[in-house]
């Protein structure tokens with residue numbers, strides 16, 4: 687099979703299309719023929735070697751987690767799935783024509799969305815859910831500020847927070863102001879010409895998908911007892927008394943993903959695919975270059991099969 691392989695840590699040019707063996711299917715795993723792959727910022731950071739001390743790779747390594755496709759083989763102990771099922775899953779090494787996933791990390795693809803849309807919502811929606819409801823403990827009628835609302839995670843977070851009945855503010859650049867409103871944000875602050883700390887006050891929760899100065903200034907908009915929930919790491923733990931902090935680390939969960947796909951089925955949540963690219967070496971490189979800018983709207987998906 688063909689796969690995008692890296693032989694060393696380094697720049698986007700490390701992403702190479704190679705011929706490799708199909709993965710073996712474990713007893714509790716399924717083999718998925720990949721139809722669509724979502725690319726995530728974590729993958730360019732891993733490619734560069736930012737996580738090599740905590741998560742060292744053996745090379746050659748196939749990157750990628752989010753996948754949608756069709757089951758072509760099932761392991762001996764698999765009971766939930768059969769050959770031919772259309773699914774989405776968290777796999778280890780999804781930048782390939784075939785990948786394997788634990789049967790508990792696999793979810794049925796809703797019929798009303800295509801494979802590209804299905805792939806796009808996996809890590810993004812689970813991260814958004816974790817930041818809002820597990821770490822952030824957001825409830826109905828509370829106020830949440832979502833920084834980076836136009837990105838993969840942010841575009842899910844705005845929709846999920848609105849669906850939960852929260853009042854939602856979000857930040858983005860000028861070209862994304864209308865997009866953030868369309869996603870459901872009640873208030874949008876264009877960070878290129880307005881200071882969010884001057885216009886937003888007494889928030890219960892800030893979901894930080896940006897970090898740096900944006901995170902540090904976020905304490906000013908939180909009320910006492912509020913929470914700063916960051917997917918990019920808390921810079922200064924315990925900085926402000928009375929404010930809770932949470933470093934979000936998404937844990938793939940088939941159970942959570944099933945809950946989220948129900949919202950896609952009912953139309954209460956929609957996938958936000960910005961660009962669909964073919965399964966070619968230079969397209970993966972381009973996707974990584976775009977993700978590295980930190981200014982991607984929605985998701986970039988690689989389509990492997992129609």
Ligand SMILES: NC(=O)c1ccc[n+]([C@@H]2O[C@H](COP(=O)([O-])OP(=O)(O)OC[C@H]3O[C@@H](n4cnc5c(N)ncnc54)[C@H](OP(=O)(O)O)[C@@H]3O)[C@@H](O)[C@H]2O)c1
Nearest residue numbers: 727813834836837838839858859895917934935936981982
């Ligand atoms: N900890 C975890 O488990 C976990 C899981 C998933 C993602 N993450 C991390 O979370 C971050 C966001 O992920 P993502 O997939 O949503 O990224 P993304 O798709 O690349 O989106 C980033 C978004 O941030 C916006 N942005 C950039 N600078 C901003 C600023 N100063 N203020 C407000 N918005 C700003 C950009 O919009 P504009 O173009 O309008 O600036 C862009 O839409 C990444 O660093 C990723 O690695 C962590």
